[in-house]
Amino acid sequence: MSIETLPAGLTPPPARGRSHLLIGELIVELGFASREAVHDAVGTARASGRPTGQVLVDDGTITPDQLAQALARRIGLYHVDLARFPVDMGAANLLEPSVARRHGAVPIGFLDEARTTLLVAMADPANVLAVDDIALLTGCEVQPAIAAAGDVLELTAKLDRFGEAAEQAVADSGAHDEADVEDLGEVVEEAPVVKFVHSIIAQAVERGASDVHVAPHGGELRGQYRIDGVLSDAFSIPARMAPHVISRIKIMADLDISERRLPQDGRLPFTFGSRRVDVRVVTLPLVDGESVVMRILDRGGGAVSLDDLGMLGSERARFEAAIARPYGAVLVTGPTGSGKTTSLYAALQTLNTGERSILTLEDPVEYRVAGVKQMQVNVKAGVTFATGLRSMVRADPDVMLVGEIRDRETAQIAIESALTGHLVLSTLHTNDAPTAITRLIEMGIEPFLVASAIDCVVAQRLARRLCERCRRPVSLSAEVLRANGFHATGDVHAFDPVGCGTCNGSGYRGRIGIFETMPVSDAIRDHVLARDPATTIAATAVAEGMRRLRDDALEKIRAGLTSAAEAARVTVAS
Numbered sequence: 001m002s003i004e005t006l007p008a009g010l011t012p013p014p015a016r017g018r019s020h021l022l023i024g025e026l027i028v029e030l031g032f033a034s035r036e037a038v039h040d041a042v043g044t045a046r047a048s049g050r051p052t053g054q055v056l057v058d059d060g061t062i063t064p065d066q067l068a069q070a071l072a073r074r075i076g077l078y079h080v081d082l083a084r085f086p087v088d089m090g091a092a093n094l095l096e097p098s099v100a101r102r103h104g105a106v107p108i109g110f111l112d113e114a115r116t117t118l119l120v121a122m123a124d125p126a127n128v129l130a131v132d133d134i135a136l137l138t139g140c141e142v143q144p145a146i147a148a149a150g151d152v153l154e155l156t157a158k159l160d161r162f163g164e165a166a167e168q169a170v171a172d173s174g175a176h177d178e179a180d181v182e183d184l185g186e187v188v189e190e191a192p193v194v195k196f197v198h199s200i201i202a203q204a205v206e207r208g209a210s211d212v213h214v215a216p217h218g219g220e221l222r223g224q225y226r227i228d229g230v231l232s233d234a235f236s237i238p239a240r241m242a243p244h245v246i247s248r249i250k251i252m253a254d255l256d257i258s259e260r261r262l263p264q265d266g267r268l269p270f271t272f273g274s275r276r277v278d279v280r281v282v283t284l285p286l287v288d289g290e291s292v293v294m295r296i297l298d299r300g301g302g303a304v305s306l307d308d309l310g311m312l313g314s315e316r317a318r319f320e321a322a323i324a325r326p327y328g329a330v331l332v333t334g335p336t337g338s339g340k341t342t343s344l345y346a347a348l349q350t351l352n353t354g355e356r357s358i359l360t361l362e363d364p365v366e367y368r369v370a371g372v373k374q375m376q377v378n379v380k381a382g383v384t385f386a387t388g389l390r391s392m393v394r395a396d397p398d399v400m401l402v403g404e405i406r407d408r409e410t411a412q413i414a415i416e417s418a419l420t421g422h423l424v425l426s427t428l429h430t431n432d433a434p435t436a437i438t439r440l441i442e443m444g445i446e447p448f449l450v451a452s453a454i455d456c457v458v459a460q461r462l463a464r465r466l467c468e469r470c471r472r473p474v475s476l477s478a479e480v481l482r483a484n485g486f487h488a489t490g491d492v493h494a495f496d497p498v499g500c501g502t503c504n505g506s507g508y509r510g511r512i513g514i515f516e517t518m519p520v521s522d523a524i525r526d527h528v529l530a531r532d533p534a535t536t537i538a539a540t541a542v543a544e545g546m547r548r549l550r551d552d553a554l555e556k557i558r559a560g561l562t563s564a565a566e567a568a569r570v571t572v573a574s
Contacts, residue, residue, distance in 0.1 A: 008470050008498055009084030018076040024052045026074050032066045064148035071146050078145035080121050082155055084469060086499045094138045100156050103130035117141045123149035197248045204296055205272045215291035216242055228464045228511050246290050253281035261285055297366050306346045310512040312555055318517045322456030323347045329418035332458045333430040339462045339513055340427040341366055344401055347425060351399055359395060361388040362403035385410045393417055402426040408444045415445055418453040433457040433518035434537040437528055451525040459516040461570040463562040464508035471495040476564055485573025486554045495560045512561050516549045
């Protein structure tokens with residue numbers, strides 16, 4: 001591996017090898033602290049018996065990573081910033097978590113293409129025993145890299161999330177390979193399986209995953225987390241564990257463990273530290289065995305504000321003007337998982353001043369908001385969107401949030417409510433804003449009702465936000481952008497993803513909304529009454545100033561918020 005090809009966060013040893021300078025002198029040379037501060041620290045170190053570098057860290061003069069850099073320079077070793085370095089999970093898995101924890105050292109990658117020289121992050125480079133032990137266990141030559149002690153501990157804890165739980169659960173499952181339905185319920189209540197399932201959900205919450213997919217794959221049971229809208233492999237365990245793990249999840253969600261031929265769905269509450277989350281569970285009978293999908297709803301996450309959505313000036317002004325009206329309907333459209341409900345709750349945050357009666361009907365309630373009366377769909381008890389909406393209207397609300405318009409009956413009640421003095425906020429599954437108008441008419445709603453009730457339609461997508469720590473600048477030509485459906489008039493200075501420890505090597509961290517906001521003007525109402533197609537409505541809306549999804553995406557590319565590839569992934573050229 002040459003210096004030019006070193007990954008982010010990894011600094012090679014100094015060419016001159018070990019330094020003759022003391023650690024305090026190196027800290028001054030590197031510009032981390034003043035000579036006076038180091039002099040004072042030396043006096044404190046002599047009096048307290050602590051190392052000079054640790055005194056400087058403890059009093060906040062330098063950071064733990066700066067101390068690690070100085071140590072690496074003094075000893076002549078690699079330095080690694082684990083917040084930026086993309087850890088190679090294949091290397092990390094060469095060492096048992098318990099061994100890594102005992103030695104305070106974690107394999108993080110290889111220094112050669114043959115994968116024979118193992119790069120190991122450690123805080124104590126003097127631990128020769130750890131280096132020899134890791135070399136013996138992995139069969140590789142070990143190259144230590146100095147990292148901040150806290151970063152090493154954090155990485156070890158992250159890798160250890162499944163270590164002991166999976167090991168114990170695998171061993172436990174071997175004793176019950178022939179378990180039948182009668183005793184399966186007892187098997188899955190045993191500690192190893194319980195601990196492993198708890199670890200699956202806990203790590204998903206910790207990593208900010210929106211859902212967990214557990215499915216048979218070849219001879220294994222594979223688990224994936226959806227983080228920022230993209231699935232990534234999280235763990236794999238022997239297939240013989242599948243009945244135990246899946247049955248344990250079923251028991252937690254109050255499902256029938258003996259029924260493996262039909263899909264089932266349920267919910268389970270989960271507490272992770274001080275955080276309380278709801279988990280929606282769906283089981284699917286696949287040809288290779290049962291699969292489970294768990295959707296995680298963080299009760300403590302809280303609703304976002306309009307400032308957090310990522311709406312730019314014109315889109316936000318139109319949206320705010322629509323929700324400021326005392327009556328009418330505002331619809332947010334997009335595919336599942338595009339953040340529609342989040343946008344509606346951002347609107348509620350603005351409207352929730354205590355002067356209005358606000359009622360919501362959802363399936364399920366994703367955010368708990370003080371001052372808002374929230375109702376949840378319960379089909380078994382007879383509370384559907386349509387029946388619940390009828391009850392809401394009789395409760396004299398000023399603002400009504402309907403989680404989703406799924407059928408004609410719900411649409412009819414929502415539209416009529418918008419015409420009788422209520423502000424109605426709801427979602428619809430369409431690809432863009434103009435199509436929402438025609439979809440309501442296709443559902444059987446009369447055009448004159450749609451034209452009178454709908455004030456604004458917002459289409460949206462969620463794009464992954466570039467990691468600010470590792471993104472790199474690029475120049476995108478207008479020709480390439482136009483070839484990919486972006487209406488660019490000139491070259492664009494943008495950023496591309498790189499990948500580091502902070503973003504788990506993906507190059508992205510978090511998500512940002514991409515919006516298409518269409519106020520329903522008089523001209524658009526004329527199109528609705530004439531039953532004109534969505535393309536005609538779209539042309540008029542654009543002429544009146546509406547920006548399509550790709551136009552808004554291009555602005556966010558220019559601002560360095562997302563990449564062109566990511567924007568193209570989540571939007572379609574118009």
